[in-house]
Amino acid sequence: MVNPEIIGKTYPVTKPYVVGREKIREFALATFHSENSPSVSLEASKKAGFGDLVAPPTFAIVLQQQSLEMVIDDPEAELDFSRVVHGDQGFRYQRPIVAGDELTSQLSVESLKELAGNQMITFVTKIFDPQGSEISEARSTLVVRGG
């Protein structure tokens, strides 16, 4: 069971993550984007007004995942990832993520609730550019199955 003491805990800012063009392509193709997607085709992304491939709308999960690793590796949190299923997920973008971006993220534990023997833990992950401006926020609720 997740330790309630981590409610309100903010984890350290991650190391910078450089968004690679091929990583965007790999992620886009894995999420059923087409060969003509602005996430796969440079021609399509330039036509859409970007200098390089644009990340798909759920790409920020890669950044969130990096922050979440800190929680999984945190002995205080006691989060057993094999008992986790995804409850809710949301993304808000101030601007799209583009290949070449160098991003960091920082996760905070917003709440922990118990429901029918399961725990619901909500994290907020903010994603920053090198100037420290927030470009996206990911909000995630995980259900930790009891038993």
Add this chain to the structure above:
Amino acid sequence: MELGQIVFDKKLHFTRDSLVRYAGASGDFNPIHYRDDIAQRVGLPGVLAHGMLTMGAAISPLFDELGIGVLDYSVRFSKPVLVDAENGSELNVSAEVVELDGDKAKLAIKALFNDQTVLAKSFAWVTNA
């Protein structure tokens, strides 16, 4: 876009290969997405798709075909999408314009698996192309 417009309506086929590919691309290596024994040990019927695979795939036609920006996208994973080792599983994804606000549009994203809603409270705010 106009109110009530169905922006896309599409069938997607998930296989176990799709899950492995998504695990690698996203870095989410939770074994419930590739090992039936571990899925069953935590009380699930078997291997299920990453919710994030469903969420990402459900909006892909919008982004690819219209090339529009997604400002906000949130979902609730209301039912698991079980992926059969041999036959995979079929999803029906669609989007309907439910609100217009200046240069922005709100879309209700639907994803059905076995005629059941797998993404609930699922909305995207996009730039109105």
